[in-house]
Amino acid sequence: MGKSAFSKNMQKLRRNIVYFFAKYLSSILLLLPFKISANIAEYLALIVSVFLLKERRRILKNLDFAYSETLSPKQKKKILQDVFRHCGRSFVEFLWLRNPDKLFNILDIEVRGIENLKNALAMGKGILCLTAHFGNWELMGAYTSSRLGYPVNVLAREMHDSRINELLNSIRIAGGANVIDRKSELKGVFKCLKRNELLGILIDQDTKGDGLFVNFFDRPAFTQKGILILHNKTGSAIVPSFIYRVDKLKHIIEFCEQLKLPKNENLAVDIQEGLQICTNVVEDYVRKYPGQWMWMHRRWRRRQDNTMETY
Numbered sequence: 001m002g003k004s005a006f007s008k009n010m011q012k013l014r015r016n017i018v019y020f021f022a023k024y025l026s027s028i029l030l031l032l033p034f035k036i037s038a039n040i041a042e043y044l045a046l047i048v049s050v051f052l053l054k055e056r057r058r059i060l061k062n063l064d065f066a067y068s069e070t071l072s073p074k075q076k077k078k079i080l081q082d083v084f085r086h087c088g089r090s091f092v093e094f095l096w097l098r099n100p101d102k103l104f105n106i107l108d109i110e111v112r113g114i115e116n117l118k119n120a121l122a123m124g125k126g127i128l129c130l131t132a133h134f135g136n137w138e139l140m141g142a143y144t145s146s147r148l149g150y151p152v153n154v155l156a157r158e159m160h161d162s163r164i165n166e167l168l169n170s171i172r173i174a175g176g177a178n179v180i181d182r183k184s185e186l187k188g189v190f191k192c193l194k195r196n197e198l199l200g201i202l203i204d205q206d207t208k209g210d211g212l213f214v215n216f217f218d219r220p221a222f223t224q225k226g227i228l229i230l231h232n233k234t235g236s237a238i239v240p241s242f243i244y245r246v247d248k249l250k251h252i253i254e255f256c257e258q259l260k261l262p263k264n265e266n267l268a269v270d271i272q273e274g275l276q277i278c279t280n281v282v283e284d285y286v287r288k289y290p291g292q293w294m295w296m297h298r299r300w301r302r303r304q305d306n307t308m309e310t311y
Helices: 003-031 034-049 053-067 073-098 100-106 114-121 137-146 162-174 186-194 226-234 267-288
Strands: 108-112 127-131 152-156 178-181 198-202 211-216 219-224 237-245 250-255
Touching: 003 034, 003 073, 003 162, 034 073, 034 100, 053 073, 073 100, 073 137, 073 162, 100 137, 108 137, 114 127, 114 237, 114 250, 127 226, 127 267, 137 152, 137 162, 137 198, 137 237, 137 250, 152 162, 152 186, 162 178, 178 186, 186 198, 186 226, 198 226, 211 267, 219 267, 226 237, 226 267, 237 267
Parallel strands: 108 250, 127 198, 127 237, 152 178, 152 198
Antiparallel strands: 211 219, 237 250
16 A cells, blocks of 8 residues: 555544544533533543643644743643643533523623624624634634624634534534635625624634734734735724633623724735734733633744744
8 A cells, every 4th residue: 555545544544533533422422411521521631632742742832932931831731731621611512502592501601892893883894703713712603693693604614524514514503603614605705794794703823825924922923814805895893802711611702892903005014914913912812811722723834934834
């Protein structure tokens, strides 16, 4: 068997393992009372993390990039553990979005800044909800739609495994969100803004596409500029929207004032400066609650000299 064929078979095997693990673990956790299943998932994630050597190295490397020597190894390890514990609880909360009313009767969710949403919607051009892979962002979208009554659209990247893709999107839809594929449904983006709805956009990953380098933790990070392009084309307000965990059952959702972005004669400069402003907002939340951001992503993978950071 050639190396290429072996790699494809291993990739297929990994996807099957992930799918069946997600499917059957989900079934088991949903049979249990929420508080019990969330506690189990939290500690199970912590145990499993011991064996995820690549992810652990990546998290610690990113923490080195972000904090250098300002945090001790012990503090960085604490953040690493908090990330996995948070992922475990968030996983169960996401599963329970199949029945959002039941979940929201269990959780204590406080909303701050609802007036900022109303003020932005009064403009009639929709809202670009600037957010990140931070807190339980899926929970925020579902709560905003099903409990607060604001139509929420989410841009989703299609997963390599269509089964996982269908599983995730079915839960998002059950939670009240409208899913827009970021590759094939561009018209849906403009339509939802024209209907004066909310569109969630996460800008905190180094992904393929049209982007720019802006500073994130004082280090150049390749960042998608789509949110600024949409803002300039549609006039939609950019409203930073974040959720963070206070304790096991309590979350706070914050809708900030719409961003005041530069308006110069040079559009390219406006986009560069605006993207930096957006990234600064994300960084502020990550600094406040570092254990609730997905540090396992290779955020500083791409260098400005077109080479790649290997980690």
